[in-house]
Structures are given as structure tokens and as C-alpha cells.
Amino acid sequence: MTTRFDRTRAAQLVRAARLDRGMSQAELSRAAGMSQPNVAAIETGTRTPSDDALMRLLQAADYRPSLAVEANAQEIVDAGARHGLRDIRVFGSVATGADHFASDIDLLARVESGRGYFDIAAFTHTVEQLTGFPVDVIVDDERRPAFLASTTMATL
Numbered sequence: 001m002t003t004r005f006d007r008t009r010a011a012q013l014v015r016a017a018r019l020d021r022g023m024s025q026a027e028l029s030r031a032a033g034m035s036q037p038n039v040a041a042i043e044t045g046t047r048t049p050s051d052d053a054l055m056r057l058l059q060a061a062d063y064r065p066s067l068a069v070e071a072n073a074q075e076i077v078d079a080g081a082r083h084g085l086r087d088i089r090v091f092g093s094v095a096t097g098a099d100h101f102a103s104d105i106d107l108l109a110r111v112e113s114g115r116g117y118f119d120i121a122a123f124t125h126t127v128e129q130l131t132g133f134p135v136d137v138i139v140d141d142e143r144r145p146a147f148l149a150s151t152t153m154a155t156l
Helices: 007-021 025-032 036-044 051-060 065-071 073-082 117-131
Strands: 085-091 105-111 135-139 153-155
Touching: 007 025, 007 036, 007 051, 007 065, 025 036, 025 051, 036 051, 065 073, 065 105, 065 117, 073 085, 073 117, 085 117, 105 117, 117 135
Parallel strands: 105 135
Antiparallel strands: 085 105, 085 153
16 A cells, blocks of 8 residues: 555654644554554654554554644745646545545635646645645635635635
8 A cells, every 4th residue: 555645744643643642652552453663663753654553653644634734834825836826725524624534625725827727736736745644625616606705714
């Protein structure tokens, strides 16, 4: 199994997920089916986990996409600028705090004139690579009705 998460950042990801969930290393190790010293070595960066081990740890700690968005907010905004997307906002479960490991990241953005679907796809791919979570981008065009007016949104 290959992981969708960057193994070189395993220490930060596992620690953030565990602390967000309020788990001890012992609790996380039991939930993931591995030893506590192994979890400690991963969190300190002295051991790089296999793809499978990283996925088990993040899933056991219910690593949420909101943590990934927060940690990569500036990189997401910068990627948007490179691909002609601006005024990027988060909505859905990530914005409301109801997200969990299986959630995706829903983004609403304005697309600059002259940009197209390839720009949106490239941006989506970049954000998926940064965060490890599936991403949906909705284009907010002034010419369209405000179809998401009642949805809770947060600006990056």
C-alpha cells in the first residue's frame, strides 16, 4: 500500500494528529497495532515509517484535513496564485470542524480571466500533494448565482 502522505514529514504529521486527538503515544500505538517505542521513534524523526505504518498511524489518530490545511495554508494560497486562483475559501466539514480522516477538502475560489480547467486541475493536484487529502474546487464566478451562500466558509 502506498500512502498519500509525505513520509519525510511523518514526525510532524503523526505528532499533530495524536495531539489533536488528545492521545498518548501508548494509546496511539495500541490503536495502530504497533509498539510505543516505534511511535516515539517516528515522532522524533529517528525512524521513517513505511507507507503502511504511516497510514495506520494517521488513520488511528483520525488525522483531519483541517490540520493539513492549517499547516499548509500559505503554500495553498501561493499555489492558487501560480495557477490563477484567488480569494480561496474553505467550506464544508473542514470549515465547520466536522472533518475526519476520510473527509476531503472543499475549496471555493475565483479564477482569473484567461485561466481554465487545466489551471484548476493543476491547483487541485498541488493541494492534494501538499495535504494528502482529496480536494474539490468550486469556481466562484460573479456571473453565477451565489449557490453556497448558506454554507459556512473560512478564508485562507
